[in-house]
Amino acid sequence: MLTAEETYSEVVTVVEPDSISGGPPVPGSEWLETDGRGGFASGAADLVRTRRYHALLLAATTPPSGRYVLVNGFEAWVETPEGRFPISSQAYAPGVVHPDGVSRIERFEADPWPCWTFLLEDGTRLLQELFVSRRTGGTVLAWRLSRRAPDVFLSVRLLHSGRDYHSLHHENAAFRFEPQRRADGWMWLPYDGVPSVSVATNGLYRHDPIWYRNFLYSEEQARGLDCVEDLASPGVFRFDLSKEEGVLLLSTRTSPTEEGPVGVTRRLRALERRRRSWFSSRLERAADDYIVSRGKGKTIVAGYPWFTDWGRDTFIALRGLCLATDRLDEASQILIEWAGTVSRGMLPNRFPDSGNEPEYNSVDASLWLFPLR
Numbered sequence: 001m002l003t004a005e006e007t008y009s010e011v012v013t014v015v016e017p018d019s020i021s022g023g024p025p026v027p028g029s030e031w032l033e034t035d036g037r038g039g040f041a042s043g044a045a046d047l048v049r050t051r052r053y054h055a056l057l058l059a060a061t062t063p064p065s066g067r068y069v070l071v072n073g074f075e076a077w078v079e080t081p082e083g084r085f086p087i088s089s090q091a092y093a094p095g096v097v098h099p100d101g102v103s104r105i106e107r108f109e110a111d112p113w114p115c116w117t118f119l120l121e122d123g124t125r126l127l128q129e130l131f132v133s134r135r136t137g138g139t140v141l142a143w144r145l146s147r148r149a150p151d152v153f154l155s156v157r158l159l160h161s162g163r164d165y166h167s168l169h170h171e172n173a174a175f176r177f178e179p180q181r182r183a184d185g186w187m188w189l190p191y192d193g194v195p196s197v198s199v200a201t202n203g204l205y206r207h208d209p210i211w212y213r214n215f216l217y218s219e220e221q222a223r224g225l226d227c228v229e230d231l232a233s234p235g236v237f238r239f240d241l242s243k244e245e246g247v248l249l250l251s252t253r254t255s256p257t258e259e260g261p262v263g264v265t266r267r268l269r270a271l272e273r274r275r276r277s278w279f280s281s282r283l284e285r286a287a288d289d290y291i292v293s294r295g296k297g298k299t300i301v302a303g304y305p306w307f308t309d310w311g312r313d314t315f316i317a318l319r320g321l322c323l324a325t326d327r328l329d330e331a332s333q334i335l336i337e338w339a340g341t342v343s344r345g346m347l348p349n350r351f352p353d354s355g356n357e358p359e360y361n362s363v364d365a366s367l368w369l370f371p372l373r
Helices: 218-222 260-277 282-288 311-323 328-339
Strands: 029-034 040-044 055-062 065-080 083-086 090-092 096-098 105-109 115-119 125-132 139-145 153-164 180-182 185-188 197-201 204-216 228-240 246-251 291-294 297-300
Touching: 029 125, 040 125, 055 139, 055 246, 065 139, 065 228, 139 260, 153 197, 153 246, 197 260, 228 246, 246 260, 291 328, 297 311, 297 328, 311 328
Parallel strands: none
Antiparallel strands: 029 040, 040 055, 055 065, 065 083, 065 153, 090 096, 090 204, 105 115, 115 125, 125 139, 139 246, 153 228, 180 185, 185 197, 197 246, 204 228, 291 297
16 A cells, blocks of 8 residues: 555645634644644644644654654533533544534634634633644643633543554554653653653543544545544543633643743743744745754755655755745754765755665755755
8 A cells, every 4th residue: 555655645725814814714724833843733724633644742753753643632622501512523434523513613813823712602702722832842722711701611631642643543452541640730651662741731630541433534535545543532631711721731741840831831822922923924934844953953844744854855945945034054054964964975865754764865866955055
């Protein structure tokens, strides 16, 4: 069977500028948040995951490669005095979408990061935001009411895997549901050899392990690839939104602070907003997502969601991403990092997803380097 890389040919629909100001999600549109290390979070604007690459926490263990999907998504619902209202939706085989959270999305905004506004049947409005912090490399999820109201509770079930990002996950007896208590939260070690998942939160955790089976990824199905996955949910986080916003900070590292999860969220939110404001346009900010770490230097990712850095693509793109934008320091770091891979006058075309042995299989990768002088 062909790999996902070999069969992928369609163009992903991105959120266009005229939809940034807000409105219902554009059908087929997707969002992307990157960590500057080769890891990322991504998903659909309507919250229904359609790809094996859609995830909340996808980390690069040997930046920018060695990628693992650790937290794929979540189930969430809100309880008010008027009842219980789901705010998530999942696609299941053979073609069922459940529950009906997508029907409560009143507004989606892509700028400065993905933010959803839900309108519940009793008039309650809930804001949900998601961003990846370049400072920590982790994903920040936050929920808050648009207007303070009594007795409003949010429950969230994270959906875990712990797999190579090109693979799929299936129910098995080896997954470790039991968490370890950590400052401000919990930590999971899903499998041997897989990064840990740390969750800092101001919510109360109730352990209740279950498997969610038969998630259907329609974009993988359309390419003739394996498209059904099972995910593990260790338990439920519960938040009293009447008192303060609810936050989940997902990371592969534990970093206890005196601020507490809500304080950390506010600080990271301010830092990330400031970082994104430095760019003169959304195009320039999007270009920044492709400049990532490799070793002690930098490199350029050839494309999301699955490519890492390719020699030919790196030096074709370097002119636009670094020279045209006057990012000469990054250009220098990229050149120095790649110079260490030269063999008999050849630049490698690509690095494998696992391991560091480069592949010298491109005729013109080295030629793209010379015009940079």
